[in-house]
Amino acid sequence: DTEVTQTPKHLVMGMTNKKSLKCEQHMGHRAMYWYKQKAKKPPELMFVYSYEKLSINESVPSRFSPECPNSSLLNLHLHALQPEDSALYLCASSQGALLSDEQYFGPGTRLTVT
Amino acid sequence: AQSVTQLGSHVSVSEGALVLLRCNYSSSVPPYLFWYVQYPNQGLQLLLKYTTGATLVKGINGFEAEFKKSETSFHLTKPSAHMSDAAEYFCASNTGNQFYFGTGTSLTVIP
Numbered sequence: 739d740t741e742v743t744q745t746p747k748h749l750v751m752g753m754t755n756k757k758s759l760k761c762e763q764h765m766g767h768r769a770m771y772w773y774k775q776k777a778k779k780p781p782e783l784m785f786v787y788s789y790e791k792l793s794i795n796e797s798v799p800s801r802f803s804p805e806c807p808n809s810s811l812l813n814l815h816l817h818a819l820q821p822e823d824s825a826l827y828l829c830a831s832s833q834g835a836l837l838s839d840e841q842y843f844g845p846g847t848r849l850t851v852t
Numbered sequence: 853a854q855s856v857t858q859l860g861s862h863v864s865v866s867e868g869a870l871v872l873l874r875c876n877y878s879s880s881v882p883p884y885l886f887w888y889v890q891y892p893n894q895g896l897q898l899l900l901k902y903t904t905g906a907t908l909v910k911g912i913n914g915f916e917a918e919f920k921k922s923e924t925s926f927h928l929t930k931p932s933a934h935m936s937d938a939a940e941y942f943c944a945s946n947t948g949n950q951f952y953f954g955t956g957t958s959l960t961v962i963p
Contacts (some may be wrong), residue, residue, distance in 0.1 A: 741897070780942055780953035781896070828895055839885060841951075843895035 742844035744829050750850045759847045761812040761829030770812040773828040819851045856945045859953035866962045871930040873942030873957045883945040885926045890940045933961045
């Protein structure tokens with residue numbers, strides 16, 4: 739199984755809502771990532787988890803809260819988002835803790851904040 | 853700072869023609885280099901990667917890339933474009949503690 743799955747595929751939320759994005763992989767990878775991608779732009783790294791511990795937070799606003807309950811699962815909790823947070827949110831995983839390992843990406847969650 | 857530069861945000865080729873997508877990296881130490889492809893409304897898929905060793909790297913879907921240290925380049929090529937190759941292509945690099953994507957090149961294949 740070389741797949742990273744993400745749910746939901748699409749999400750529309752108001753600025754006062756609380757929602758969560760979910761990412762799962764069963765490849766035994768020990769590093770997992772959240773990226774944000776705006777249209778026609780490259781992905782921007784948000785968070786990196788290595789061996790279930792947060793190792794990189796790219797100065798992401800606190801309205802985004804990551805969680806790694808176990809080595810296969812990664813969540814991104816959303817609260818009080820702004821319209822400019824609308825984007826494609828991509829999850830990825832890699833075998834090792836180093837960013838030198840290739841990353842496997844999920845299909846993404848298309849988020850719209852109204 | 854380590855970075856990659858993709859020359860040409862849009863490239864158009866005729867079906868059957870050579871595909872050449874350019875990527876240059878900036879680093880005093882050769883980095884790990886990757887090419888990813890993204891089809892509309894999908895995630896990124898790894899095409900190929902360079903770590904060490906052979907400078908000509910073969911990837912999936914007939915793509916290959918050559919690492920040229922003297923030119924700090926890692927250009928992606930495919931001998932014959934297919935309609936299904938139309939997508940966004942990202943070059944990426946890292947030096948072990950930071951991962952950088954280029955700005956992307958949108959490939960259009962003309963029938």
